[in-house]
Amino acid sequence: MQATGLGCSYHGRAVVSDVELSVPAGQTVAVLGPSGAGKSTMLRCLAGLEPLHSGSVRFQGETLSRAGGRPRSVGGRIGMVFQQFNLFPHLSAAQNVALAPVRARRLPKKQARAQARALLDRVGLGEHADHYPYELSGGQQQRVAIARALAMEPELMLFDEPTSALDPEFTREVLAVMRDLADSGMTVIVVTHEMNFARQSADRVVFMVDGRIVEDGPASVVLTNPRQERTRRFLDQMLGE
Structure with a gap:
């Protein structure tokens, strides 16, 4: 850069x-x-x-x-993580992470879901993959946002x-x-x-x-x-x- x-x-x-x-x-x-x-x-x-x-x-x-x-x-x-989490409230943590690879990279949904869960494991949130943003703490939401950015590799x-x-x-x-x-x-x-x-x-x-x-x-x-x-x-x- x-x-x-x-x-x-x-x-x-x-x-x-x-x-x-x-x-x-x-x-x-x-x-x-x-x-x-x-x-x-x-x-x-x-x-x-x-x-x-x-x-x-x-x-x-x-x-x-x-x-x-x-x-x-x-x-x-280039991935970016902001001060605000900007997660979609109607999507689970795993769905938030998988969304961009499916839409932008045309990744098959099954592969994107598996990748999302692996990334959530990486940031310590594997057990919260099916939780929605309102069920997560601020720190957990920010870690979902990091996983979402990493999903675009x-x-x-x-x-x-x-x-x-x-x-x-x-x-x-x-x-x-x-x-x-x-x-x-x-x-x-x-x-x-x-x-x-x-x-x-x-x-x-x-x-x-x-x-x-x-x-x-x-x-x-x-x-x-x-x-x-x-x-x-x-x-x-x-x-x-």
Whole structure:
């Protein structure tokens, strides 16, 4: 994944400006920064969900999107998990996970159902495959959302504050699944305020302020000895909470 000169504006106001980001396969990147820094917008630009006003995004050698153009479909190779679970309430957990492979990949229903149950096992919800969203906790619903994204067999997973709406107990459940994905070698970019995840699972930390990346380096370096004073103040506040 490579973003070059990435820029995005809303109503004439720049939200993301001049972002340069290259993420090699297999790397886990934690994106940190204060609220309103443009982290989520940048992630949506990487996923092809926002129009670019400058720059371009390339994925596996192909141009995914560029300024003034329409994003190209990557056929499920990029998965994204949002703050909200967005599950279909009238479908069971297994049906939620199996839906996209049947519709988008034309996977036979029997094969999609078997895959869905295997993925729910992977995220620790095998016994809840036939439960509906209202029967699941917030953490369980978010894990279903992760399984749903994995059902499209992505090569890159994007997470946008996936634990921000969860209680601490459920946060731990979701972070454990994310750590498993990172440890498995999947390419992962996570917008998060979870400092333990950044410290324990990220290879690299990117710090954003006012729509720009102001610090980018190995997690062990950025989290312990940041170059920028703004990064240091943010980390002191987060680690002191």
